[in-house]
Structure formats: structure tokens, C-alpha cells
Amino acid sequence: MPAADTQEIAIRAATPADAPAIGRIHVESWRETYRGLLSGNLLNSVSAVVRAAMWRGALEHERPIVLFVAQQASGDLVGFAGGGSSRAPSLPHDAEVYAIYVLRAAQRRGCGRRLMAALANALHTRGFRSLSLWVLEENAGARGFYERLGGTVVGEKTEVDGGHEFREVAYGWDNLQSLCSAASIPTSATDGEARGVS
Numbered sequence: 001m002p003a004a005d006t007q008e009i010a011i012r013a014a015t016p017a018d019a020p021a022i023g024r025i026h027v028e029s030w031r032e033t034y035r036g037l038l039s040g041n042l043l044n045s046v047s048a049v050v051r052a053a054m055w056r057g058a059l060e061h062e063r064p065i066v067l068f069v070a071q072q073a074s075g076d077l078v079g080f081a082g083g084g085s086s087r088a089p090s091l092p093h094d095a096e097v098y099a100i101y102v103l104r105a106a107q108r109r110g111c112g113r114r115l116m117a118a119l120a121n122a123l124h125t126r127g128f129r130s131l132s133l134w135v136l137e138e139n140a141g142a143r144g145f146y147e148r149l150g151g152t153v154v155g156e157k158t159e160v161d162g163g164h165e166f167r168e169v170a171y172g173w174d175n176l177q178s179l180c181s182a183a184s185i186p187t188s189a190t191d192g193e194a195r196g197v198s
């Protein structure tokens, strides 16, 4: 999918109708990102249909979540970011980024930063005060992105999936407002509020 100029990409709140496209992006970006880092079996085990059902369920209040998408003028989605209450009892932060994925063809054009700004602002508006997220230790690109936004390493752990061990590190922002400021850039007229939040 050809990526449009950043100015033609709008950041908006996701709706349940976006779930199939979000599922496809989740799987495509996951494979682009982790090829060479994870086993082929694991890369092939993820399904866009399963991911779509997961995000649709989250949007339909299975779990409180804020979810934004990046949409080209053509209507195609090129990225998404979701978050909500922290699922990490070992960390003191009250909010968590559950996922942020931008298709490779649309990366390094400010989409990730704008998605993060929308997410951080929506979480702050809902009363959250701090934020963390987990990332594969070897995912140098994403780590560079989080560090550029002021995140610092606040934890590490080993996960096991499909018989494989993975090292993960956590990035944290003690003050969510500092992330809002770091991620903020002039927003397009269509940058909007998140929905699907209980």
C-alpha cells in the first residue's frame, strides 16, 4: 500500500467498523517488525481475523480502552495505537500502551508520534497520571521512538511464548503530561477524541 504524505494522514478515534483493518495492520506490521527476531512458526501463528476480533471486542467494551487509527486520504488505515489501565502490577504507572503499530511504508513520517500524542492526551483526560509499555528488548526501532519521546527504561522481564523465551523491557513516563508535550505537534483538523471507553 503506498503511503501518502503525512499531511494527508488523519489521526482519529477508532470505531468497531475499523476492527478488520486494525487486525490486518497488527499482523502485517508484527511480521515486518519481528522477522529475523522471532521464529517463522511464531510469525505465522498470528491471525488477522483473531486480532480483529480482539480489537472489536475491546472497542465494544469487553475491556476499557482508548484506540486511535491513522487514516490516509484514500480511506486506508496505516497505523493504530491502543491503551488503557495498566496490566503490569510490577510497575507503578497507572496507564499502559497496549499496542502501537504503523505499517513500514508509512513510518518515519510522524504518524507514530501523532498516535502517541492522541493516546496520551485521551488517557490524561480520563484521569490517568503516568504511563508505561513493554517492548521486545531487540526492537531497536521502537526503543529509539520511545526514547525520543522521553521514555526511560523502568523494568525488564522474560516472557515465554510457543516454547521461546523473549526478553522485554518496559519504558515509563512518570508524568503523562510530559509525554503529551513531547509527542505533541500541530494536529490536523480531524485529530479527534477516542470513543469506546467505559
Ligand SMILES: CC(C)(COP(=O)(O)OP(=O)(O)OC[C@H]1O[C@@H](n2cnc3c(N)ncnc32)[C@H](O)[C@@H]1OP(=O)(O)O)[C@@H](O)C(=O)NCCC(=O)NCCS
Residues within 6 Å of the ligand: 029, 030, 033, 100, 101, 102, 103, 106, 107, 108, 109, 110, 111, 112, 113, 114, 134, 135, 136, 139, 140, 141, 142, 144, 145, 146, 148, 149
Ligand atoms: C515505533 C513506531 C510506532 C514509530 O512510528 P513512526 O511513525 O515511524 O515514528 P515517527 O515518524 O512519529 O517518529 C518520531 C521520532 O521517533 C524517533 N524514531 C522513530 N522511529 C525510529 C527508529 N526506527 N529508530 C530510531 N528512532 C526512531 C525519531 O526521532 C523520529 O523523529 P525523526 O523521524 O524526525 O527523526 C513504528 O516505527 C512502528 O510501528 N514500528 C513497528 C511496530 C513496533 O515496533 N511497534 C512497537 C511495539 S512495542
